Amino acid sequence: MSQTVAVLDIGKTNVKLALFDHDRLLWEKSAPNRVLPGPHYPHEDVESAWSFFLDALREAARTHRISAIVPTAHGAAGALIGESELAAPVMDYEFTGVDEIETDYARLRPPFTASLSPKLPAGLNLGRQLAYQKWCCPDLFAGAKHFVGYPQYWSWRLSGVAASEVTTIGAHTDLWTPRQGQVSSLVKALGVDHLLPPLRRAFDPLGPVRPEIAIGCGLAPETPVFCGIHDSNASLLPYLVSRQAPFTVLSTGTWAILMSVGLSLDQLDPRDDTLANVDVLGRPVACGRFMGGREYAMIAGGGGNADIDALERIIASGAMALPCFSGQGGPFATAKGVVRGDVAAQDRAALATLYCALISDLMLTRMGATTGDLIVEGTFARNLSYCRTLGALRPTQRVFAAEDAAGTARGAAMLAQWPPSYRIAEPGLVDPISIAGLDSYRKTWTAAVVGIPR
Template identity: 85%
Template structure:
């Protein structure tokens, strides 16, 4: 039975409300996601996001009959909640102050061979955030009744029901053992097992919205709210139900997350920032990640997609962008990004495109993802030259572009009817392309990158 699903999509850069009916985008509205400087540390401005969602739901409900709500949110965020409100602010994962606890934290975190969660900078390991909050903010921590992943914070806000969910617990948190499907030794070491509410599946309905939310928004009191999902895993859902392994999805936005379904976990290496995430059914998925969207913006210095002529001018000039421009993510996060050679301003987007394609190619190779289709979804799917360059770098694999900027939200909407009975739109195959000088350029770029100390 058809129903309109509202997705609360909380990204690192923007928050969005999107409405879907059997995979068709009906309506959407977005706003910037704000970070407050503190105290007690930089944190998500959840009240601004909450007010945005209430206003957007009210507006959407005037013209659409919404039957379900599904939250999805970026990783490396979670909420300590009390009886009725947050016990502590939701930490911004870019807060570097957590580094001060590293000498004590490293003694507790499980080894990579167990957690498949590499040591990441700042607060990108959610377990490190929790340790910091417990050790540096004990008064706030003592008020917590539960700790929930960020998607499940919004579920709790809508329903009052607190739950845990595996795609968030398994997203480089140090809190999960992917191969065993259970919490890690860190939970006991931090003595926080009592804070983890019962585990539910991302597609489980948890109850109707609170009466006061129905009154404020005009939504029907029986509107169902589903558990919710980590955003990169939401991007993966359409392909889990429509394709056979092996295949890799490049979920692109602020981050580029490379998720290889059907790939062995044996080649994962924490030095490469490769790891295992966990899919909606609890299965470990080999992944790599780098902050491609942010790096692209820094290198490009402007907007607009490049063309092939610009790409070939950059290659002919020998100019190179060498990692890392974001300070986090990928095999060379500790290196300081640099542009070697002269590049005209009009060609900077081509340089940025080439850089992101080369880093993606390098990470896929390190992961052992040499077979199966490559599907680009999100921001970079709207950059045809990125998709075609990736295809030229990896000629034995077919590249597809998901012509859909709402891929994360569309995937999350599927949870309201899982597995979906409706048709899943196929991504568009990318035509092969020959780029003059690309092979030689890649060899020179790889040699230059190999000189960078990790």
């Protein structure tokens, strides 16, 4: 039986339990992540996720000795917790009902220059969710003892210890000032400072797993539970210890998050959905975001990845996709996406690939990320045409593909031994190629989007 780290990976689309021996994936199991319609507001189905994790831990522990547990989750969710259970449902960040408080909330939220957190749609700013819960659900709010980020909700549920953590509270929440490394003025203005538990590091063990969980899942009673981390920051961890700045990691899934290490924060512009996240050591990292995976699926309409011939057919035809198809994220979130020209069904994936590569290229340029390697991890890393198109658009930068579906979980597993003593696997270098007509196509596409309101 091997010693393993168990990672609870809570994404927008799926929940997963993955086991690692150092950086070697040993075992994994996943299930869809559901959103419930109410009451109060649409919210995460935490009980189904909890049942899944307990069952998966029980199954995994039959064949592996689990030596540590680390949670990672998306950054646009937080939990109001009472003494022993949730005080309020964990809001789904796509809930647009929070818009009703915007006038009052806008008076309190700190300026972008302080928070480096742009105004985002629906509940993507965690501070807006918290304000809505306080003002519109006062009975629920009154029962709260703590407010924690979503990764820390799971570490609390596993260990009983509540903690705050910088990668989560610093992820476009309006609640943190990255340059100063402290909570923002919004925390006091909302009167929620008493709800924030002590700050712990993502790689801190909070305590052993609760005794009843250890018994029920067949875990050793001393199994430590670590504080946990924002999922995009988990994807960044392997490169923080294996590369010299500057470099950019493009972490892709439902969202595409562009994280540029060693880049000045001066070119960040909230109109572009560029911002600063905070890495595991508390340092601000220039970032850009768009809903790459969802937009790709909406444009492609299903099917696999495109080949280069299909890309060149789309380019030669002049057909193009113009943002935005998801209704949130990126420089053109308020625009309605359109497809210009006729595109055969078998070439829709090529159109989607060009669109996502062009958005990535545009955002990297606006952020000032014009030097250093580009490492694509997650869904798009398995799309060779996307990686090659990005390389063709940015010929002075090398593109690497970390063809690893477990990249977020693999990074999170590193927290159980931070910094890691083992060697970090290198992503594969993508061979640069020339794509006929791409430069002219980019100029036409850029001219078409430059007038779209931001």
